[in-house]
Amino acid sequence: MKLRWSRALTLFPALALACGLTTAAPAAAEAPTVRSGWNNFSCKPSAAHPRPVVLVHGTFGNSVDNWLGLAPYLVARGYCVFSLDYGQLPGVPLFHGLGPVDASAEQLAAYVDKVLAATGAGKADLVGHSQGGMMPRVYLKFHGGADKVNALVGLAPDNHGTDVDGLTRLLDLFPDAKKYVSELTPGLTDQIAGSDILNRLNEGGDTLPGIHYTVIATRYDEVVTPYRTQFLDGPDVRNVVLQDLCPVDLSEHVAIGLADRLAFHETANALDPAHATPTTCASVG
Structure with a gap:
C-alpha cells in the first residue's frame, strides 16, 4: 500500500508520546484572549x-x-465567545485533547455551566473542530448537556471515528505500540472507528431532539476518513461539504478549523440561521 507522508505524519505526535520521545516544550503561549474580546466572562x-x-x-x-x-x-x-482546554495529560503542555473522551466531556460540562452562570444565558451554542466536534455529543448524551445546548457545529468532526486511511490498523501489527498508545493517549484510541465510546455514542441514533446540528466537512480531509463518516443522520441536521459551495476550496483537516473563511461563514450561518446568507467562493468577509 502506498502511503502519503502527510498522512503518516498525522500519527507521529501520538507515536512519539507513546514511545517516550519528548522534545523541549515551547514556551507557554500567551493568551491575550480577553483583550481580544474572547474568553471575557463579563460579556x-x-x-x-x-x-x-x-x-x-x-x-x-x-x-x-x-x-x-x-x-x-x-x-x-x-x-x-469562550474556549476551554480539555483532555490534558500530565507533563504535556499545550497539546491537549489526549485524555479519555468521556472525561473530556465531563470537563466540557463543567465549563458550559461556568459560561452559562457568568452570562446568565439559558443555553449555549457549541462549535468544535475534529474531536471537538464529536466529543460534545458525548456531553449532550451522557453528561446532561441536552438541556443546556441549542446548537452544535462540527468542523471536520470524527462523529463515527476514523481509520486515518487505514493507518490506525497498523497498530494491530505492533501490540506493544498499541498498548502504549491506549495507555498514554486514550483520547486517540477512543477516536478509532469501532471504539467502545463511539459505539455507545452512536447507538440508537446520531442526534438528540431539540438540538440543531451542522457538520462542515472537506473532501480533502486526510485525518477523519472517509470524510463522509463525519456526517450525522437525524431530523435537524445540515451536512455541508465545502467544495459543494466553492469547488476551488482546497482546505484539508487542519485548515478547515484554523483559517477557512468559507467554513467560518457557514458556522455563522448555523449560529444565526434566521439571518443566513449564501456561502460562495466570495464569502470571505
Missing part, C-alpha cells in the same frame, strides 16, 4: 445573539491556538 449576550458560543478544540489543540481565526471572527459579529 453579556445581546438580543441579536442571545447565546454564548463555546469553542471546543481538536486533538493536539488548545483553547488559544485552535481559535485564532474563528474566535475573533465571531467576536466581530457580536457574539460572546
